[in-house]
């Protein structure tokens with residue numbers, strides 16, 4: 001008789017801070033989690049959905065508690081009690097980078113026995129139990145409990161010129177790329193009018209000579225305090241009622257400028273720029289769920305019980321940006337990964353009586 005395939009206790013889909021934190025907690029609860037961390041493909045690279053999530057696309061991470069930036073060695077010598085200094089010495093270093101933090105989280109999950117498959121889940125069947133998850137390899141995994149932690153990705157406008165200059169001046173992450181030499185002392189364009197656009201434009205003023213903020217309406221969507229910061233900045237030049245028509249550039253130089261279209265019938269105009277940063281919102285990575293979990297109009301997963309990570313299907317939990325279009329921070333994603341792990345653990349315990 002063929003061997004009956006193993007039913008996993010917990011499968012975690014996604015490998016950002018939420019996924020790895022859920023793995024660390026479920027592994028330590030002896031639930032032997034299996035993580036689908038995503039596939040390493042050119043398609044995923046262009047979509048911004050490679051394993052390790054959005055943090056892997058950033059540089060320094062200064063706001064994840066426990067990893068202060070600066071010379072940590074000197075700080076420890078000056079500030080930490082001598083009896084505790086010894087314990088902390090192996091960790092002394094300078095801050096942490098996004099990719100490094102994600103590798104550390106992955107390693108931490110692995111240390112507790114988490115199994116990792118480097119593939120995407122492309123189809124789910126939540127109608128029967130155990131749940132059935134199909135990977136892009138075609139392999140089917142059965143699971144008693146699932147934690148969805150697939151995150152979100154930055155939106156692009158879909159212009160051919162935008163695609164042509166991705167990584168050669170076009171970016172959707174000023175925080176990741178803003179400090180690169182090509183943007184230093186040069187004008188850049190930021191598209192959008194929300195908090196992200198204003199935050200990115202303000203951040204870029206530290207490097208760029210001028211920031212053209214291009215917004216399709218005559219009013220910013222960003223919160224008042226952030227909008228005021230942008231309006232006051234001498235380096236930010238807001239182009240109201242304007243859209244990005246085309247990214248201008250050449251093979252040799254990458255981005256050299258942008259053609260802006262008016263939404264009120266004014267003639268097109270061109271601005272010089274070495275970079276074009278898109279900040280027009282994010283899309284949660286929920287397409288593979290094919291509507292099988294309840295979602296918001298923007299396709300984020302809905303938490304169906306207040307202050308819990310339950311979704312509309314009993315036994316399926318959601319953590320991180322895939323269920324959060326508001327906080328969107330590494331630490332909040334990690335926190336909700338922990339919540340999902342505890343929710344899953346308790347759900348399994350209650351089921352087993």
Ligand code: NAP
Pocket residue numbers: 157191192193194195196197199216217220221243279280281282325326327328
């Ligand atoms: P958002 O608030 O949805 O803003 C997206 C912006 O992009 C809007 O101004 C929108 O224009 C514009 N836009 C969307 N599609 C466009 C298109 N096809 N062409 C041109 N413009 C387009 O997204 P977000 O700024 O990423 O913020 C998401 C959430 O995170 C918000 O709740 C925000 O408060 C929060 N957040 C907070 C902070 C912070 O507090 N530090 C920082 C970042 C984000 P319209 O205004 O015309 O719709």
